[in-house]
Amino acid sequence: MDSTSNERARDLFMGFSIFTEPMKTEIIEHARSAMEELLKIGTAGHLLWKPQPKDRYDILNQIEYMRQFGQVDSTLNSPTFATYQTEQPASMETPTVALQTEASRDMAFINMSPISIVELLMDVNEWSSAFYNIVSKATIVGTLLGAQGSYNDKLHVMSAELHLPSTTVPIREYYFGRYSKKFSHNIWGIVDISLEKFIPSPTSNLLKRPSGCLISGMANGHSKVAWVEHVEADHSHLDNYFKPLVASTLAFGASRWLNSLNRYGEWLQTLRATTFVADEGVLIPQTGRTSFLKLGDRMMKTFCANVSATADNPWMKITSFHGDSDVKVMIKNNVEDTAMPPGTSAVFTTSVWLEVSPNRLFNFLRHENSRTKWDMLSHRLVIRKVASIPKGENPGNCVSLLRANTSQGKLQIFYLQESYTDSTGSYVVYAPLDESAITAIVKGTNPDRVMILPSGFSILPGRLQGDEDRGTTGSLLTVAFHVFESVTNKSHILPEYIHTMRKVITDTVTSIKDIVQYHNRPNNWMEDSDFLVRF
Template identity: 65%
Template sequence: MSAELHLPSPVLLTRECYFGRYSKQLSHNTWGVVDVSLEKFLPSPTTNFRKKPSGCLIKLMPNGHSKVTWVEHVEVEDNQVDHYFQSLFTSTLAFGASRWINSLIRYGEWLQTLFVTPLVADEGVFIAQMGKTSLLQLADRMMKTFCGNVSSTADNPWTQMAHSPYVRIMVKNNMGEAGKPPGTSVVFTTSVWLDVSRTRLFNFLRHGNSRTKWDLLSRRHNIREFASMLKGENPGNRVSLMSAHNSQGKLVICFLQESYTDSTGSYIVYAPLDESAVAALIHGANPDKVMILPSGFSILPERLHGDEDRNSRSLLTIAFHIVESTTNEPYLAPESIETIYKVISDTVYSITNSVLYHNHRNNWMDDSNF
């Protein structure tokens, strides 16, 4: 088997390896899955990463649940990692066993949300089970697309921006690609450390009431969540429908947003939807035919268990995905590059200022509802 492991930022290096997998039932209620690198038999795609025997034990519990124990044992040389991001790798946060366990938990929560969790909506808004399924499936595609877009995988042809070493641009051709607007689209992203805990930053960015503080297009709009589904026990883990109204009360645009957090990272991903697309989705339309370009944020804590440490830092990655033109020209005009840099730098400036303001006033708790 082969695998490419990546983190949600194009400035963080991937890890690749070929490995063999051995699975065996060890007893009537225990199973084991073990992976090990095969560099002695197959040429490895990289020389700085080798997987020693790693994997999991799965034990069936009396209550019908499963107890999973995961072990990651690797040899790795991280001397190519930028010192700006070194702490993520030395803390084992980047590719440790906790990330695999959290992936299993998240999948279980998604299934529970799909079949059990009710959808909460404003009075007069009715969304049947078919509509709920369509929204969840579209949110799942949105999140997967976002994570694929912001990684440093070789499939993503990133270009470093001359303005900053940590700003990246990628031009994509969407002609004939289902679920995306036709033409040329652009993904642009940057990563920055902020002196704020991941939980505080996550709650600030996910709330509709705080969106006007960082979203340049929402500054004069009223943002409100009008439908939501919780995913798991954390109230921040949810799929939401949001509306943006202007000062005259007219609907301007809707957003589908998913926010999710666990011990290894947090995500706030959204995509604009027009009113007709929302109406079709809540009546059970095929989500694969809805065209979206996800944008959003990933937040990685500096330390695995540093969330309660109010002095901890967070690595914020910002990514926007926009339509550049209806043609398939694989280049950007100089004025487009300048506009892109202004949008992302203004967004970083707005978020940084908000963090500084709340840290100085020490009023993060006051902003629980933003």
């Protein structure tokens, strides 16, 4: 989290620490009650949860939840939750719209031990780093309970900012308590609960009911994790294309958190592996593979940070793109960060809805044979994959090295590309590298010394409002290009440069749209082996 946010968090903690008692005791009781609820709803059967016929996750039965955990105010004909909200939230803003409930549960087997997961979730820096595709910022405001070196019966007061990989969706910012408890050998629970009742909230757009995970150790050293995510959020500022995604809970729900945890577990397993699948065309030693994996991870983290709607990203709208979406630009000046070139760079981004399944779009964008169809800089080049490092069981999840040659075989540029997909989202992220950088990475040089400007795509499942029950499949595609502009720092860039990059990004989106529309026509998808491959 940035220094301003840390100072704000410290000031806040000092403010409410004055009321050590009885406020501290009330917050601890609040957290322990939340853990009791999490234990009940996390293990409850299908009376409380409604399985989704086409998905693995469950949606909360609101009527049954109110019956078990709330009480109905007959005069308002709406639920109240006396246990968790007995007074008006001490928010900095007065709620003006009704909050919408998002409540889901999912389960998965994670290739991590229970204590490793607990340590990850209770360390704010590790948590925000591992869940970089969701968490923009996070900090511990203070610790109210727990012995040093132990995670049993520990309570942190934390703040966090959550995002989707698109500038179109507003961030979610809130204060909460995170409480961990060991129930028995190898069985843990970690629960989050909003603290608006006790601490002024930065916004009024999110209330977190008891949410978190129940972790059970398995005989093979892995963990069975049941994740519950239960919030009430403001949907009034959501773009119409994104409302169904958020309402379905795929945007911020249990499946997305659990998929991210699984991705992190697979990343650790790949990083620690002593043997690797053979490369496509070149032999890379183990130290070099580690450097490639770490550079790919940094590339993904930078991309996700760049395409969020956080206030730290000063986005400026350029123009409307054919009435579908806006192209935005963000100017970045770099003086001290050795991981990117010094001087001025710019990130251009836009989001569009496409009538194509996320899986087909992901495979098309990641495949080297398809690159010349959307990348203007590759139209006259021959793209070949020369190395690939798989990450996990899905063949689409990998770090790849692509070589771009002229038709005469002369090297033009290398691309480092990482692709990742799960049920809640997909990414294809890449950065151009010259031959000297590739040589250094192959030799195992520190990847933090390699300067990169990541560009790429995020793909979210998108169904139009009203089509949720008809099964209409679509994708919410976000495109972002990060380009170097000048070796000197500038507060603005030339209009001609902005116009050129706007044309590049809009032409890229148009090319992808045209291909999708062509292949959506009857039988056309059968005629193009490049588009069909791996689908």
